[in-house]
Amino acid sequence: MRQRQTLIRLFTEADLRADRPVALTAAQSHYLTRVMRRGAGDSLLLFNGRDGEWRASLASVGKRAMAAWPAEQTRPQPPAAGPWLVFGLLKKGPSELIVEKATELGAARISPVRTARTAAERVKDARLTAHAVEAAEQCERLDLPRIAPLRPLDAVLAAWPTERRLLVAAERAAAPPLATRLLREPSPTSHPDGLLIGPEGGFDDWELDRLRELPFCSLVSLGPRILRAETAAIAALACWQSLAPAGAFDARQQVE
Ligand code: SAH
Numbered sequence: 001m002r003q004r005q006t007l008i009r010l011f012t013e014a015d016l017r018a019d020r021p022v023a024l025t026a027a028q029s030h031y032l033t034r035v036m037r038r039g040a041g042d043s044l045l046l047f048n049g050r051d052g053e054w055r056a057s058l059a060s061v062g063k064r065a066m067a068a069w070p071a072e073q074t075r076p077q078p079p080a081a082g083p084w085l086v087f088g089l090l091k092k093g094p095s096e097l098i099v100e101k102a103t104e105l106g107a108a109r110i111s112p113v114r115t116a117r118t119a120a121e122r123v124k125d126a127r128l129t130a131h132a133v134e135a136a137e138q139c140e141r142l143d144l145p146r147i148a149p150l151r152p153l154d155a156v157l158a159a160w161p162t163e164r165r166l167l168v169a170a171e172r173a174a175a176p177p178l179a180t181r182l183l184r185e186p187s188p189t190s191h192p193d194g195l196l197i198g199p200e201g202g203f204d205d206w207e208l209d210r211l212r213e214l215p216f217c218s219l220v221s222l223g224p225r226i227l228r229a230e231t232a233a234i235a236a237l238a239c240w241q242s243l244a245p246a247g248a249f250d251a252r253q254q255v256e
Contacts, residue, residue, distance in 0.1 A: 007055070008036060009045040009137045011144065012068075016051035021059070021067045029066040032058065044068060047136075049143035052077040077142055082106035083192045083240050084164070085145075086113055086156055087233050088199025089120045092127075094230040099128045101230075103135035103145055105237035106244075108192070111148040113156050117201035123150050153207070157214060166194040166217045169236055170208060171226050175219035178236060182243040195240060197233045 010032075014022040024032070032038045040060045046068060047053045053075040056068035085102045089095060089112040102110050110132075112123055128147050136144050148156075160166060165187070167178060187193040196211075203211070211217045222235050 007043055007045045008032065008038065009047065009053070009140065010068075011133045011137055012046050012048050014048060016046055016048055016054045016070050016073075018070055018072070021069050022046060022056065023061070024066045024068060026065070029064055032066055033064075045074065046070060047142045050077060053142055075142060080108045080143055081189065081192060081244075082108035082145070083187070083237065084109040084111070084194040085197070085233060085237065086111045086153075086166070086194055087197040088113055088115045088118045088153075088203075088229060089123055089150060090199060090229055091120050092123075094228075095120065095123055096127060096131045097230050098233045099131045099145075099147065100135045101234045102237055103132045103141065104139045105234070106141070106241050107145045107237060109146045109148065111156055112150045113153040114150060115153045115199055116204040116207055118199040119201070120199075125149060157211075160194070160216060161191065162216045164191045164194055164216065166196055166214070167220045167236075168196045168203075168208075168211050168217050169198070169222050169232050170211075170219040171202065171221070171232075173208065173219050173221070175221045178220040178222055178239050179243060181218065181220050182240065187240070187244065192244070193240065195233075195236045197229055197236060200229055 010028055012022050016022065038044070038058060040058055042058045043055055044058060045053055046056050052073050054070040055072050055074050056070045059067050059069060061067045085107040087098055090098070095112060099110055125147060132144050132147060167181065212219060222232055227235060
């Protein structure tokens, strides 16, 4: 247990199997050798979102490149069980913050959307993914959230699987608190809820009217104050994970 805390964890795209070497990227090799001063023979943990977590030994290949030899699986891959986050795209910094925190808080999917009042127009998918990778490595998560490309909210709603609830965070609306809603009707383990957060300017009235009419949508409140959109996303996910159905986040407990 103590040792686990000191081991570096890295995400890799490669398959993880006993004694099948994993080539580390130049950035990972640099980080391990130059920043963290690790070398051949040292242990680290690897995960790829499919094969669980593996303890591996570092080996040098060439002057700068490193490889890792998986030795034993330390945790099996848990099923993806987190909520889906849909958020009105914000500027670069706050959007990246949302992805980082949503990864820590267990979101299984993250979809930035364009709404009537979104001001930001573009997002670099690769930057968002990089933030998700870093957050997953740090928080001991064993998978990455799926980050969808930026789409109009309408397109996301049109493709929404209707058996999955979409809880719409709406300030200034007569809506029950998210926690009350989750306690009364827990999120089904087979298809955890979606959470929808508006952009800085909030939703337009016609958007909220439209959302109210969709059978899978319900409006919820996050408390009496008007939160910044990024705060609202983090607050909603924190509330959701603290009330998540037993089993959704207990894969680690099964092993330890
Ligand atoms: N500019 C708007 C506020 C938008 S806040 C206004 O002044 O009216 C940005 C988003 O965060 C909102 O669209 C909503 O999804 C969420 N949000 C912020 N505070 C909230 C609250 N108290 N309850 C529910 N959602 C909230």
